[in-house]
Amino acid sequence: MSTPLAIEGPAAPPRSNGELVFAEPWESRAFGMAVTLYEAGVFSWTEFQTALIARITAWTASREHGEPCHYYRLWLGALEDVLAGLSAVSTDEVITRAQALAQRSPGHDHRDHAR
Template sequence: MSAPLDIEGPAAPPRSNGELVFAEPWESRAFGMAVTLYDAGVFTWPEFQAALIARITTWEAAGEGEPYSYYGLWLAALEDVLTSVRAVSTDEVITRARSLAQRPPGHDH
């Protein structure tokens, strides 16, 4: 099984010459986690797409707030869908995010 990635539309990942584009290593890892969890049957792709589109829509509605980060929204959507299907709790996501945020720069793996 492989994730049916949109070629166009609000949930379409960034591409260059048809290839996926990742600016930072964490982006490709977030992408891979979502696809792997989908392949494992943890959630359906429509569930993930809906969560991603909701995150993008919320970002757009906020206006001049945070700079746009497709994979930042992707990761937030992944957290949303994992909590909605009860694969993890919201508290687990918050605790892990805080732990990762406290690591010194250069320790992104």
């Protein structure tokens, strides 16, 4: 299954000279998680793209004038929406894990094996 990454429009990932652009390591990991789960058949790319467009549309409608778009935060939110919608993960599990990850010290970039 090939990923339709040649997408255009509001859900298109940031690019520079045709190459994907990631400002932080977590952004590339979030991107990779979505692509890997799609390629594993967990969800269709249309499902993910629809969730991403919904996140972007909501951000556009609610943003304060001049607030920059944090594309991969919206990307990760869309992934959470799709997985929660499939009951693959609950919203509470996402929140709990996100809080645990947020408490890590800066630069701590490997998996915590003690769950």
